[in-house]
Structures are given as structure tokens and as C-alpha cells.
Amino acid sequence: MVNPQWLKSFATLADLGNFTRTADRLGLTQAAVSQHVRHLEQVYGPLLIRRPRAIELTPAGVALLEYCAEVSKADERLRCRLSDADAANGEVSLITPGSIGLFLYPLLLDFQQAHRGVVVRHGFAPDHEVLDTVLQNRYELGIVSLKPDDARLAATPFIEEALELVAPANEEVHTWEDLVRIGFIDHPDGQAMANRLLSRRFPGNPGARNLPCHGFSNQIGLLLEPVARGLGFTVIPRFAREGCARASLVKVVDCGPAVVDTLWLIHRAEWPPSPRATAMIADLRQRIHAACG
Incomplete structure (x- = not known):
């Protein structure tokens, strides 16, 4: 895989059109930027036409710049996915027994209507399957009728039934x-x-x-x-x-x-629920309180 720092130097140089300004922007020496470009040209062939006051990209340089943009976007998507910082967009998943699921599903749809960027995935299953699917990360959240004793699961009281x-x-x-x-x-x-x-x-x-x-x-x-x-x-x-x-x-x-019976909300204990899941659970608690008085 190509060194990401080389790609960053090349993309910045293509944007600024000048080695000195590129070095200043990146906090590098001009010699380091030139070296990064030479490494890339050893792999991909000539990328730049160097002129006294400007640079011009070769067809290979244009292709590499497009690749740099794709890598940047992929990196941003990965960072967002790993941090799960976007509470307004993405999927949130919940699996429940049938009885509470019948009651919650319309409330989940209310939440999705109010947050159009969120996709709600809800499943029905008996307690033992709820435990298994949450442990296997197929669903982020689950509801069970008995508090689990598995240390890999965090459980909090959710509602009484x-x-x-x-x-x-x-x-x-x-x-x-x-x-x-x-x-x-x-x-x-x-x-x-x-x-x-x-x-x-x-x-x-x-x-x-x-x-x-x-x-x-x-x-x-x-x-x-x-x-x-x-x-x-x-x-x-x-x-x-x-x-x-x-x-x-x-x-x-x-x-x-x-x-x-007390119903328990569960998730993997090793990491906290995503911001989307946290927002959905808070919304459900409010709607349940309003519905049940």
C-alpha cells in the first residue's frame, strides 16, 4: 500500500501548485515533499511537469489525484463508522420478545419519522435468541425478561410489564x-x-x-x-x-x-451504545412514560 503521507504531500502540492507553500502547509521541508513525489513517481511514472512558476499534472498525476480524493473519503467514512459519532444518521438495531416488541414497534417508527436519517432495524425473538444476537453483535440492543448473568452484557431496567x-x-x-x-x-x-x-x-x-x-x-x-x-x-x-x-x-x-416482570435493556458491556441508540432509548422512555402515564 502507498504511504499515506506521500499521497497527502502530492494532493496538497496539486492543490497549491508550489513546493514551498506545500512544505509550509504540511510542516515539512521542501526536500521532504520532493522526496515524497519522487517515491510516487517511481511507482506510477511521471506525475508532474515542473515549470518555473507552476506545475502541471500528467494524466497519471490526474488519476492519482482522483485516487487521493477517494482515499480521503474512505478514511472519513471509516473514522465516522469507528467513532459512531453521528447521532442523526445511520442504523440502530433492537431485538425484543414478542409482547414488548408489539408495543414498541409503533414507537420506534415514530422515532424514525422524527429522525429521517436514522434507519431502525427491529427483530422479534425469545430471550435466549436475544442474548445470542446481542453477544454476536448482530443487534446493538436487546430487551429480555430475565437479567442476564453474562459479564459481557450490561443490563439496566427498562420497563415493568x-x-x-x-x-x-x-x-x-x-x-x-x-x-x-x-x-x-x-x-x-x-x-x-x-x-x-x-x-x-x-x-x-x-x-x-x-x-x-x-x-x-x-x-x-x-x-x-x-x-x-x-x-x-x-x-x-x-x-x-x-x-x-x-x-x-x-x-x-x-x-x-x-x-x-421487569424487562431489561441489554448491550455489550465492552463498549457504550452508539449516540443513535442512546437517543432512541431516551425517546422510547419518554414515549412510554407518556403512553403509560
């Missing part, structure tokens, strides 16, 4: 027998969530596995569809309900004291 018993709007739920009559719409975390919540509302109940199962979906964004159609009830996080279009056709059953 309550579990809810969601039933068809026309159903009344007062006893365990009502749940048996309505039936359960299950999902991958359904029985675990139901047991945690229903133990508060119906102490001594025989457990969610003993409820008639009236359906199952591994897409949390679709769970309210069978509930809205009167096919059963489910237990899901609050943000999953708020992110569903069918929310008006279902109702939340009062189960007493809330069962709440």
Missing part, C-alpha cells in the same frame, strides 16, 4: 369453574404465566394444565384473535394486549395484586 387474564368481552369470570367453562388459549409461555397469575386470583387451584385447552398459537400477536371470537381466555403480558388490534373485543379480568 404486568401479566393479564384476558377473556372475551361478553364473559364473566368469578370462579375457577368459569375458566374451565371458557377454556384456555395456550402459547409457549402460557401455562407458566397462567400459573403465576391465577395462583393469586384463585388460591389452591389445580393448575393451568388442568384447564381445557381451546387453542394454541406461538405468535403472541395473534393470541387475542381466538379470545375476541369467544373461543377461550388467555394470560399474556400487558403490552401484548395493548399491541393487538382486537383489544376492543376482549376485557381484562381483575386478578388482584399485579404480577409484574
